[in-house]
Amino acid sequence: MIPARYGASRFPGKLMQDLGGKTVIIRTYEAAKNTNLFDEVYVVTDSDVIYKEIETNGGKAIMSKKTHESGSDRIAEAVENMDVDIVVNVQGDEPFTSKKGLQQVLEVFKGEDADSIDLASLMTEIDDWKEISDPNCVKVITDKDDFALYFSRSPIPYPRDKNADVKYYKHKGIYAFRKEALMDFYHLPMRSLEAVEKIECIRYLEYGKRIKMAVTNTQGVEIDTPEDLVEANKLLKKEDKKSVNNKFRNFPMVPKVVFGSGSFDQLLEILAPQRQENAPFVFLVDDVFENNKALTDRIRLRFNDKLIFISADEEPATAQIDQIVKEITSEFKKKPSGIIGVGGGTIMDIAKAVSIMLTNEGSAADYQGWDLVKNKAVYHVGVPTISGTGAEVSRTTVLSGPIRKLGINSDFTPFDQVILDPQLTLGVPKNQWFYTGMDCFIHCVESLNGTFLNAFSQSYGEKAYDLCKEIFVTQSISEEEARAKLMMASWHGGMSIAYSQVGVAHAMSYGLSYVLGTKHGIGNCIVFNHLEEFYPKDVVLFKEMVETHDIEIPKGLCANLSDRQMDKMIDIALSLVPLWENALGDNWQTIMTKGKLKELYLKM
Numbered sequence: 001m002i003p004a005r006y007g008a009s010r011f012p013g014k015l016m017q018d019l020g021g022k023t024v025i026i027r028t029y030e031a032a033k034n035t036n037l038f039d040e041v042y043v044v045t046d047s048d049v050i051y052k053e054i055e056t057n058g059g060k061a062i063m064s065k066k067t068h069e070s071g072s073d074r075i076a077e078a079v080e081n082m083d084v085d086i087v088v089n090v091q092g093d094e095p096f097t098s099k100k101g102l103q104q105v106l107e108v109f110k111g112e113d114a115d116s117i118d119l120a121s122l123m124t125e126i127d128d129w130k131e132i133s134d135p136n137c138v139k140v141i142t143d144k145d146d147f148a149l150y151f152s153r154s155p156i157p158y159p160r161d162k163n164a165d166v167k168y169y170k171h172k173g174i175y176a177f178r179k180e181a182l183m184d185f186y187h188l189p190m191r192s193l194e195a196v197e198k199i200e201c202i203r204y205l206e207y208g209k210r211i212k213m214a215v216t217n218t219q220g221v222e223i224d225t226p227e228d229l230v231e232a233n234k235l236l237k238k239e240d241k242k243s244v245n246n247k248f249r250n251f252p253m254v255p256k257v258v259f260g261s262g263s264f265d266q267l268l269e270i271l272a273p274q275r276q277e278n279a280p281f282v283f284l285v286d287d288v289f290e291n292n293k294a295l296t297d298r299i300r301l302r303f304n305d306k307l308i309f310i311s312a313d314e315e316p317a318t319a320q321i322d323q324i325v326k327e328i329t330s331e332f333k334k335k336p337s338g339i340i341g342v343g344g345g346t347i348m349d350i351a352k353a354v355s356i357m358l359t360n361e362g363s364a365a366d367y368q369g370w371d372l373v374k375n376k377a378v379y380h381v382g383v384p385t386i387s388g389t390g391a392e393v394s395r396t397t398v399l400s401g402p403i404r405k406l407g408i409n410s411d412f413t414p415f416d417q418v419i420l421d422p423q424l425t426l427g428v429p430k431n432q433w434f435y436t437g438m439d440c441f442i443h444c445v446e447s448l449n450g451t452f453l454n455a456f457s458q459s460y461g462e463k464a465y466d467l468c469k470e471i472f473v474t475q476s477i478s479e480e481e482a483r484a485k486l487m488m489a490s491w492h493g494g495m496s497i498a499y500s501q502v503g504v505a506h507a508m509s510y511g512l513s514y515v516l517g518t519k520h521g522i523g524n525c526i527v528f529n530h531l532e533e534f535y536p537k538d539v540v541l542f543k544e545m546v547e548t549h550d551i552e553i554p555k556g557l558c559a560n561l562s563d564r565q566m567d568k569m570i571d572i573a574l575s576l577v578p579l580w581e582n583a584l585g586d587n588w589q590t591i592m593t594k595g596k597l598k599e600l601y602l603k604m
């Protein structure tokens with residue numbers, strides 16, 4: 001039984017976090033199942049989201065009451081009416097649960113003293129005083145036959161004699177109970193020792209039960225904090241590197257693209273073969289065009305087609321996607337023939353996400369991560385009206401969710417069709433032109449200077465970089481030519497990161513955006529301005545461009561942040577492991593510490 005509560009006080013929603021392309025809870029479930037030690041494996045949860053996650057992945061889940069004092073209570077409720085002898089409790093946040101540890105805890109019931117054992121659990125020797133004195137680490141002491149004497153958050157035993165030879169053991173949260181012991185636990189009230197230490201297994205001792213401990217040296221990673229998640233992803237990556245199948249990415253590209261000034265007028269013709277009876281095309285259009293009749297007239301709605309204006313004032317959010325999908329599905333019986341996004345990166349991402357969510361159930365937040373989307377999206381078309389993000393060509397749609405800012409990265413995300421019409425970018429205000437254009441420049445810099453670079457990324461990255469220089473530095477071309485070239489630079493920049501990754505500026509910009517709502521393009525500029533240390537020659541070039549075009553870069557954004565905001569910003573930035581690995585290599589954590597990040601943010 002895997003008790004899985006959605007809200008965890010230290011790291012809410014941690015079980016639904018991404019761990020190498022699957023959620024933490026799925027990893028744990030599969031690990032337990034793959035041991036082949038159990039007749040049945042269940043996740044017991046208070047959360048619809050987790051329940052669905054397990055069910056849709058072919059696992060077994062049981063809903064329990066919301067209010068339980070502990071994981072043991074939760075599984076006790078679930079097994080109360082089941083006919084079982086031994087129940088094993090595997091923590092939901094232990095995705096690397098090994099067969100060895102579980103085997104050990106079950107072996108205990110085969111020993112000579114089995115009859116006198118009510119439950120069994122595991123412990124690992126620790127010798128680092130920092131860990132021994134850490135109250136988050138529960139210590140256990142045993143008698144000569146390895147029965148637990150006491151569990152505590154204090155160091156036990158207390159080392160009055162510093163030279164005495166004593167071993168310290170950390171308790172690991174894996175239990176095997178006889179059903180009667182578990183039911184007793186469920187029905188007996190908590191007593192004072194358990195209450196004060198906040199360690200549930202003390203209840204067994206307080207009622208005279210016998211807990212047999214087995215020593216294990218398997219190193220699990222428990223996900224208690226965002227840093228643990230970073231560690232876990234690293235561990236997984238190491239394992240992944242060993243498997244050849246994961247070595248080369250196989251990703252889809254946009255299959256159809258039309259380019260040219262005025263090409264937008266071909267839209268109707270392009271859509272016609274995709275139209276299904278009674279199924280509308282839904283146009284999601286940046287509301288900057290709301291009073292621009294010249295543009296909206298060119299969209300030429302037919303039959304029950306629908307145009308929805310959408311504001312790009314804020315970064316796209318999962319709740320917003322859910323809302324738009326609801327609006328569409330409640331108005332139309334049939335799924336739309338297609339979704340057409342007309343606008344900047346914001347609208348591109350919204351169009352991609354909406355087309356995915358029309359064929360996949362639940363909330364967009366359920367799909368933030370890598371390859372979580374199950375069904376092919378509705379046909380979707382991207383028509384960019386500002387250039388730089390590469391969102392028109394990428395395999396992701398970046399969304400702010402309840403817990404994090406992360407893309408829906410999947411083979412179903414890219415557009416089926418893109419229309420690149422440089423004329424559409426005519427009215428973009430100068431500052432915005434620069435911010436979004438710099439997103440492209442920064443994509444190139446981060447890709448070209450990253451450790452993931454290969455010839456594929458390099459060829460696109462170099463081209464886009466040169467185009468950016470032509471547009472923003474030498475300025476030897478006409479405005480019309482510059483618009484066309486920036487559109488292609490955006491495309492190439494997007495392609496460059498398809499096989500690579502972005503880096504320091506993006507990781508930090510995501511932090512700004514999550515906490516302060518700073519928009520992507522401007523956020524990148526704010527950050528990049530201070531990254532001489534990482535991208536020396538390109539930051540110099542960037543500053544030159546800022547000056548040439550007389551662009552304002554806001555300053556002092558982080559000066560008045562509360563500690564909590566700053567911590568959150570740092571957490572968000574640090575959780576983007578692949579970005580840091582690309583930028584700084586495998587040992588990035590020794591370079592980019594929390595302190596270092598804070599110092600950088602304060603400069604901004």
Ligand code: NAD
Pocket residue numbers: 286287288312313315316343344345346347349385386387388389390391392394395396397398424425426427428429432435436439519520521
């Ligand atoms: P945007 O879409 O937020 O638009 C910026 C501003 O320009 C808005 O006010 C918009 O109304 C206005 N605008 C757009 N076209 C215009 C036009 N033709 N005339 C006048 N005004 C116009 O800006 P953006 O920089 O293109 O996109 C940023 C978004 O893209 C962020 O949400 C970011 O997360 C996302 N992004 C996604 C990817 C990806 O691969 N999916 C990559 C990079 C960025």
Ligand code: ZN
Pocket residue numbers: 389439443506520
């Ligand atoms: Zn970007």
